[in-house]
Amino acid sequence: xxxxxxxxxxxxxxxxxxxxxxxxxxxxxxxxxxxxxxxxxxxxxxxxxxxxxxxxxxxxxxxxxxxxxxxxxxxxxxxxxxxxxxxxxxxxxxxxxxxxxxxxxxxxxxxxxxxxxxxxxxxxxxxxxxxxxxxxxxxxxxxxxxxxxxxxxxxxxxxxxxxxxxxxxxxxxxxxxxxxxxxxxxxxxxxxxxxxxxxxxxxxxxxxxxxxxxxxxxxxxxxxxxxxxxxxxxxxxxxxxxxxxxxxxxxxxxxxxxxxxxxxxxxxxxxxxxxxxxxxxxxxxxxxxxxxxxxxxxxxxxxxxxxxxxxxxxxxxxxxxxxxxxxxxxxxxxxxxxxxxxxxxxxxxxxxxxxxxxxxxxxxxxxxxxxxxxxxxxxxxxxxxxxxxxxxxxxxxxxxxxxxxxxxxxxxxxxxxxxxxxxxxxxxxxxxxxxxxxxxxxxxxxxxxxxxxxxx
Numbered sequence: 368x369x370x371x372x373x374x375x376x377x378x379x380x381x382x383x384x385x386x387x388x389x390x391x392x393x394x395x396x397x398x399x400x401x402x403x404x405x406x407x408x409x410x411x412x413x414x415x416x417x418x419x420x421x422x423x424x425x426x427x428x429x430x431x432x433x434x435x436x437x438x439x440x441x442x443x444x445x446x447x448x449x450x451x452x453x454x455x456x457x458x459x460x461x462x463x464x465x466x467x468x469x470x471x472x473x474x475x476x477x478x479x480x481x482x483x484x485x486x487x488x489x490x491x492x493x494x495x496x497x498x499x500x501x502x503x504x505x506x507x508x509x510x511x512x513x514x515x516x517x518x519x520x521x522x523x524x525x526x527x528x529x530x531x532x533x534x535x536x537x538x539x540x541x542x543x544x545x546x547x548x549x550x551x552x553x554x555x556x557x558x559x560x561x562x563x564x565x566x567x568x569x570x571x572x573x574x575x576x577x578x579x580x581x582x583x584x585x586x587x588x589x590x591x592x593x594x595x596x597x598x599x600x601x602x603x604x605x606x607x608x609x610x611x612x613x614x615x616x617x618x619x620x621x622x623x624x625x626x627x628x629x630x631x632x633x634x635x636x637x638x639x640x641x642x643x644x645x646x647x648x649x650x651x652x653x654x655x656x657x658x659x660x661x662x663x664x665x666x667x668x669x670x671x672x673x674x675x676x677x678x679x680x681x682x683x684x685x686x687x688x689x690x691x692x693x694x695x696x697x698x699x700x701x702x703x704x705x706x707x708x709x710x711x712x713x714x715x716x717x718x719x720x721x722x723x724x725x726x727x728x729x730x731x732x733x734x735x736x737x738x739x740x741x742x743x744x745x746x747x748x749x750x751x752x753x754x755x756x757x758x759x760x761x762x763x764x765x766x767x768x769x770x771x772x773x774x775x776x777x778x779x780x781x782x783x784x785x786x787x788x789x790x791x792x793x794x795x796x797x798x799x800x801x802x803x804x805x806x807x808x809x810x811x812x813x814x815x816x817x818x819x820x821x822x823x
Contacts, residue, residue, distance in 0.1 A: 370460045371481060371540070373413045374453045375404055377467035378421025378440040383594040389423030391467035392430055393598055396605040397629030397647055400592060401427065403470035403605075405434050410474045411481065414460065417453040418467065427467075445561030447553045454547055462546060464564065465538045471588045471604055472538065483581040484540045490576035491545070491568060493518070494538035496586040504534035505565070507580055515578040518565050533582065536589035539564070545571060605630075635671065653687070662692070670705075678709075686722075704739070717757075718749075721764065734776060735760040744770030744788065751776045763798075 381390025391401040398406075401418070408416060420427045421440040428437055438452040450464060461484065465472065476494070484492035493515060495507045501521075506528050508516045518535050519528050549567035557563070568578050583589060592598050609630060610623040618634045620626050622642025628634075629647040635654030640646075644658050648666035656669055661677035668684045669675075676692030682699035688706045691697065695709045698716035703709065707720045711728040718732045724741040726732055732743070734751040736759070747768050751757050760774050763782035773791040774780070785801040786792055796802040 370414050370458070371411065372457045372460060372462045372543070373408045373411070373416045374450055374457075374462055374464045375401065375408075375416065375418045375435070375467045376446060376449050376464065377401055377427055378419050378424075378443060378449050379468075380422035380443065381468070381593070384598070385595075389427050390592070391427060392423070393592070395470045395592075395598070395601045396609060397631065398470075399430060400470040400601075401431060401467040403630075404465060404467055404472070405431065407472050407474050407477060408463065408465075409434075411463075411478060413463070414458045415456060417456045419449045419452050421449075443561075445555070445559070446564035447550055447562035447566060450546070450564055451550050451562075457543055460543060461540055462543050463538070463540045466591060468592045469537065469590070470592070470601055471590050471608075473588060476583050476585075476588055477538070479583075480538065480581045481540055483579065487577065487579045489542075489579035490571045491539055491541045492579040492581055493568070494536045494583055494589075495533050495580045496536050496583045496589045498532050498534045498586050498589075501529075501532050501534045506531040507533040507535060509533075509580070513579075515568065515580045516572075518568060533580075534589070535565070536583065537591065538589075541567075545574075545576060549574070659692075666699075683715075734758065735762065735774075737762045738764035738766065738782065740765045741768070742766075743768045744772065746771040747774070748772075749774050749776065 377391045379390060384390050384393065392399045395403060416435040417438055418431055418435040419438045419440050421443055424439060436456055438456055440449045440452045463477065480492060480494045498504060503521060505518045505520050506524055508519055508528060510516045521529065549570040552570050553562045553566045555562050572578050587604050590601055590604060592601050606627060609628050610620055610626055613628060613634055614620055617636035619639040625642040626640055627645040632646045632650045634652045637654050638652055638656040640658045641660040643660045645663045650664050650667045652669045653671040655672040657674045659676045662675050664680045666682040667680045670685065670687035672688045673685055674690045678692035678695040680697040683697050683701040685703040686705045689703050691709045694712050696714045700717040701715045702719040704720060704722040706723045708725040709715060710726065713726045713728060714731045716733040718735045720726065720737050721739040721741060723739055724737050726743040727745055729745045730743055730747040732749050734757050735749045741762050749760050750773055758776035760776045760778050762780045763784065765783045766780050767785045769786045769788035769790065771789045772786045775791065775793045778792055779795045781796060781798040783799055784796045787801060787803040790802060790804040792802050792804055
C-alpha cells in the first residue's frame with residue numbers, strides 16, 4: 368500500500384448540535400467521534416495524521432494529544448479552505464481526507480478505497496455509498512466507463528439525477544500535487560462564500576485527470592453527525608456493530624436493541640446479558656456471568672460465573688461465583704471476593720468483602736475490610752465519617768454482625784466475634800467475644816390506657 372497522509376477535518380462549530388462542546392468530541396458508544404476516526408485510520412500506517420482544528424481547537428487538541436499533528440483554520444471558510452491549512456504539514460504521496468464527525472467508517476473500507484485509488488491511478492478517488500434514501504446527499508454521476516463525471520448537490524440535481532442512489536460520503540483520496548494545484552483554483556463564488564473541496568473534482572476533470580469512485584459495501588458507515596438526532600442514530604448503529612461482534616464471540620444478548628455496550632468493554636464466552644443493561648468504560652467480564660435487566664457496570668473487573676441482578680457497579684473488582692443484588696450499589700475502590708453475596712439495597716464503598724461473606728440486605732459497608740465467611744445482618748451501618756475524616760473498620764473471619772448494628776469507626780472486630788442486634792459499637796471486640804451496646808428494655812404497665820384514642 369502506498370504511503371499516505373490523513374487529514375481529519377475538525378474545525379466546524381457544529382451549530383446544529385447546540386452545544387458548548389466541539390462537535391467531534393461528542394461521544395458515540397463511549398468514545399469521542401474523532402477517536403473513532405483516528406482508530407480507523409491508524410492501522411493504515413499513515414506517514415502523518417493532520418487534524419484541522421478551529422472552533423474549540425484547544426479542547427480538541429488536548430483530547431487528541433500526540434495521536435495527530437494539528438493545523439488551524441482560524442476562519443471557517445469551507446472544506447477546501449480547511450484542507451489548504453494542512454498543506455505545509457503533508458509529505459509527498461497521497462492524502463486521505465475525511466471528517467471528524469463520521470465515526471462509523473471502518474479500517475477495511477478505507478483500506479479498500481486506497482487500494483482502488485492505487486489500482487486506477489486516479490487524480491482523486493471518492494468514497495461513495497448506495498443510499499436506500501438519498502435525500503439530502505450529493506449524487507454521484509458516472510459516465511459509461513464508470514468514471515465520475517460530477518458530484519451534483521440535490522438542490523442542483525435534475526429529476527433524473529435525483530433518482531441516483533449512489534451518494535458522496537465526503538471521503539476522498541487525492542494525489543497530493545494535484546490536490547493543491549486544484550485547490551489553488553477553487554473560488555468562493557457561492558451563496559456561502561466558502562471554498563468547497565468537492566469543487567476540486569470539476570477542476571481536475573477539466574485539467575484532463577481521471578476522477579474515480581469506490582462504493583462502500585455498507586451505507587451505514589457513511590453516516591455523519593450534525594445534530595443530536597444524528598448522534599443518537601450513530602450511537603444505535605455503533606451499538607449494533609459492537610453487540611453483533613460480542614454475540615459472534617460467544618456472548619448471549621437476550622435483547623440486543625436495548626443493550627448498551629461501550630467500545631472498550633470485553634466479555635467472556637457464555638456470559639448472558641438481559642435487556643436494558645449498560646456496560647461502559649474499561650469494563651471486563653469473564654465467562655459464564657449472568658446480568659439481569661437494569662444492571663449498570665462502569666469501569667468494572669468481573670471474574671467468572673457471577674450473577675448480577677439489577678444493580679449498579681462502579682470502578683471495583685468482583686471475583687468469581689458471587690451473587691449481587693437486586694438493587695445493590697458497589698461504589699469505587701471495592702473488592703468482592705469469591706462466593707460473596709450482596710443482597711437487596713446493599714451499598715459498598717471503598718471496602719473489601721472476603722470470600723463467602725454475606726451482606727444480605729439494607730446495609731451500608733464503607734471504608735471496611737471484611738474477612739472470610741462474615742455474616743452482616745440487615746440494617747447494619749458502618750459509620751465511617753465524622754464530617755471531616757473517613758475512618759476504617761476491620762472485621763475478622765467468621766464474625767457475626769447482628770441486624771441493625773451501628774459500627775462507629777475506627778473499630779476492629781476480631782475473628783469469630785459477635786455483635787448483638789441493635790448495638791452501637793464504638794470499641795474493639797476481641798476473639799470469641801460478643802459486643803452488646805444497647806440500653807436495657809423497660810416495659811411500662813397499662814400504658815395503653817394513657818394513649819389518646821377513640822372509645823366506644
